[in-house]
Amino acid sequence: xxxxxxxxxxVAEVEELSGENxxxxxxxxxxxxxxPFTDEMDELPNQLIRRVQIGDRRILQSKTPWxxxxxxxxxxxxxxxxxxxxxxxxxREITLRSNVDETDLRDLDTRGxxxxxxxxxxxxxxx
Ligand code: SF4
Ligand code: SF4
Numbered sequence: 001x002x003x004x005x006x007x008x009x010x011v012a013e014v015e016e017l018s019g020e021n022x023x024x025x026x027x028x029x030x031x032x033x034x035x036p037f038t039d040e041m042d043e044l045p046n047q048l049i050r051r052v053q054i055g056d057r058r059i060l061q062s063k064t065p066w067x068x069x070x071x072x073x074x075x076x077x078x079x080x081x082x083x084x085x086x087x088x089x090x091x092r093e094i095t096l097r098s099n100v101d102e103t104d105l106r107d108l109d110t111r112g113x114x115x116x117x118x119x120x121x122x123x124x125x126x127x
Contacts, residue, residue: 004055007054007055007056007057008055009055010052010055010056010057010059010094011052011053011055013090013094014052014087014090014091014094017086017089017090017093017094018083018086018087018089018090019083019086020082020083020086020087022049022052022053022087023053024080024082025046025049025050025053025078025080025082026080027046027049027050028046028079029044029046030074030077030078030079031045031046031049031074031075031077031078031082031084032044032045032046032047032074033077034073034074034076034077035073035074036071036073037067037068037069037071040063040067041062041063041064041067041068042062042063042064043059043062043063043064044064045064045068045074045084045088048062048064048065048087048088048091049082049084049087052087052091059091060091060094060095060098062091064088065088065089065091065092065095066092068084068085068088070085070088070089071085072085
């Protein structure tokens, strides 16, 4: 399957943010078998990785990265030593960045807010 530029952008973004080689994953499924939170996920961890491998941006709507608790069970079981929580974190960051709404603060009277509120909103919105 040939990846488009947009597909390849997603692969490159996730690899850069996570520091992982996505194509090291060969879909054995051990990560998903060891994950204690799959009941709450709409994509199993190995399915999420597969979608990222093919550059499927619909993954940015998935609940799975937000359910992941970074418990590391999957990483311990992965025969390739993939840092799956880092991949989940990268997908979360890309999702947040793609949803940045610059009007959030522009329309708000921020004079009475503590600085920390502004800093945390900025972090949340920019990943
Ligand atoms: S355990 Fe590792 S190699 Fe197997 S599917 Fe999960 S990430 Fe891929
Ligand atoms: S780190 Fe995330 S994906 Fe991996 S086992 Fe824990 S909850 Fe599941």
